Amino acid sequence: MIIAEDSVIFREGLVRILTEAGVVVAGQTDDVGRLHELVSTHRPDVAVLDIRLPPTFTDEGLRAARDIRERHPGVGVLVLSQYVETGSPLRALARDPRGFGYLLKERVADIDELTDALKRVADGQSVVDPEVVTRLLGRRRPAGPLDELTDREHEVLALMAEGRSNEAITHRLGVSGKTVETHVRNVFAKLRLEPGRQDHRRVLAVLAYLRR
Structure with missing residues (x-):
């Protein structure tokens, strides 16, 4: 290093x-x-x-x-x-x-x-950094697709924004891997991220609010 x-x-x-x-x-x-x-x-x-x-x-x-x-x-x-x-x-x-x-x-x-x-x-x-994610999630913004997310989906998106894998999110939230996969799919769907961009959909989901 x-x-x-x-x-x-x-x-x-x-x-x-x-x-x-x-x-x-x-x-x-x-x-x-x-x-x-x-x-x-x-x-x-x-x-x-x-x-x-x-x-x-x-x-x-x-x-x-x-x-x-x-x-x-x-x-x-x-x-x-x-x-x-x-x-x-x-x-x-x-x-x-x-x-x-x-x-x-x-x-x-x-x-x-x-x-x-x-x-x-x-x-x-x-x-x-988690503090950056917290600040961005908490600030006022115009209504948009993010407002369609449930509280749990917001939690999952915040952990995705920190760079956490599905496995890490599973351990952090104390839920099953299948449950996390469902939440992640819901986040992708509500943010209109098509399956064809699988490699970067996690990043695009995060940038949906990091960029605004």
């Missing part, structure tokens, strides 16, 4: 807790140019990037994430943010959700959640 973060204290702390958890950190930097060198040299499973990096502290991290994914499709990218940002990070997710994650920095304190996110991103899945 490679880490790009401008805060030395945060970066060193992240390296320490991940190393203690058995994760191999091949390199760390606060420089985008150096980041690309490290990724090219080590070809890590995942690159962890702050959204805002020097010199402007705007979107250097996201642009670096885009470049890494274009140059090294096999490298997963997990971007970190101090605040809930529902614009650029989610547009990046919408363009290509495979192997892409977005977490708040406060999530780093939960090592199990962090390592789980890293594993899922390395496996080509998408991960969205």
Whole structure:
């Protein structure tokens, strides 16, 4: 794994807790140019990037994430943010959700959640911070297909938005796998997602509200 973060204290702390958890950190930097060198040299499973990096502290991290994914499709990218940002990070997710994650920095304190996110991103899945999902589900919006979902279907969609598999949703909600499959099918049907797009229907369902 490679880490790009401008805060030395945060970066060193992240390296320490991940190393203690058995994760191999091949390199760390606060420089985008150096980041690309490290990724090219080590070809890590995942690159962890702050959204805002020097010199402007705007979107250097996201642009670096885009470049890494274009140059090294096999490298997963997990971007970190101090605040809930529902614009650029989610547009990046919408363009290509495979192997892409977005977490708040406060999530780093939960090592199990962090390592789980890293594993899922390395496996080509998408991960969205639960707090981002909660904010988006709770905000006011025009009436639309999402309003047709039942409370349970909203729960299932929220867990899908975090990048959870059907099996993980089954364990979280304490219901059978067949029940979860039924809820997922209902979500797809109510959001008018045709079966022909099976590979990405989960992501499209999530983006139905992440994009608005």
